[in-house]
Amino acid sequence: MLNTLQKPETWQQSMLSSVIAITEAADGDFSKIDRLVAASRDPHSTDLTIEHLARSPHSRIALTNRRSLGSIDLNALHQLPSDTLGYYYADYMLRHQLQHLVTSPATTEAEFIDNHMRETHDIWHVVTGSSIDMHGEIQLQAFCVAQLQLSRFWMALMTKNLLKASIYNIEAADGYLTALTTGWMMGKAAQPLFGVDWLSMWEMPLDRVRASLDIKLINN
């Protein structure tokens, strides 16, 4: 859209086009999200994100080992006691008919960040108490911006929801900004979730998982 015949798009123009496309699309259009992921992957901000993450020991180890969670038997997890992280995760996934995403091995840190954020996205939903609706998504997006700090993707994804509200659905603005504020404050207060060894925590009560990671739910 911002192309001319003479000049190729800069990545900034390409990113702006991606945000426009996702703003004009229906909520949850994954092809537009993939386009934004690709457009927002500039080396400079990726380096900054890696540098920021590496300040936390367990996130640094995760970036080095680049280990994926692998496949997860949700039905088995669903048999755990009903106060455990494993039960809550399985219950969330089964109730919403979601499948745990298995990612392919990452060869670079940048690729691992993408993979890890995708494969743990629904675990983050559960531990941060972020609902599956748009308020929960915005809360979690703001949480991710607070935690990754320099991620163009999460910042842009969150911003497009505010842009959609300002143009198409102004009545939603109040709820969206309350969700954003909640997620931002929770993300700032919590320990870094990136690289947490979730596989070792399935049997731990969800309350204890939250306490160990300084995740304090905020009720609005």
Place this chain on the structure above:
Amino acid sequence: MLNTLQKPETWQQSMLSSVIAITEAADGDFSKIDRLVAASRDPHSTDLTIEHLARSPHSRIALTNRRSLGSIDLNALHQLPSDTLGYYYADYMLRHQLQHLVTSPATTEAEFIDNHMRETHDIWHVVTGSSIDMHGEIQLQAFCVAQLQLSRFWMALMTKNLLKASIYNIEAADGYLTALTTGWMMGKAAQPLFGVDWLSMWEMPLDRVRASLDIKLINN
């Protein structure tokens, strides 16, 4: 940009174009802000904003009377004791070489909302402790969204700053979101500032003005 030869732009498309234009412009490009003001003035959201404002008695009276502040002698205000609202306002304006804006009489409620928000913008800066830099602007924009609730203009203006950060200046995102969160919480906690009779408050200490309006400064 979103035009076709066949169909005229809808106001939503026109608003999206305005946000794109202001995102691509330098900070403080007032022609782009005016374009956004015009594009975001749809009757539905204006009605909602009026309805929301009218819930507060002094805002409702202001909407009925549609009285402007008129011209203000900043040098005279600057002679007031140095703890007063008048002194602080004059000092802010003189220090930043700003002139108090005199608006023309408003014939409709919608026009009065525009005028009143413009002519009191710098007073809002002073009473909310919002600095004149981009952090202060974003803090005040979020404050305005919280106070007017259904204003497409303030929501879009604030959002374009997040969009600019996500594309052109990701290092700014952390400070911008801290400012947004601060402004949002202050705006929610404060009494409605729309229609406050500032002219009667020049000689009051700024601390007392803030206390009377439930404005609690948040230090980050």
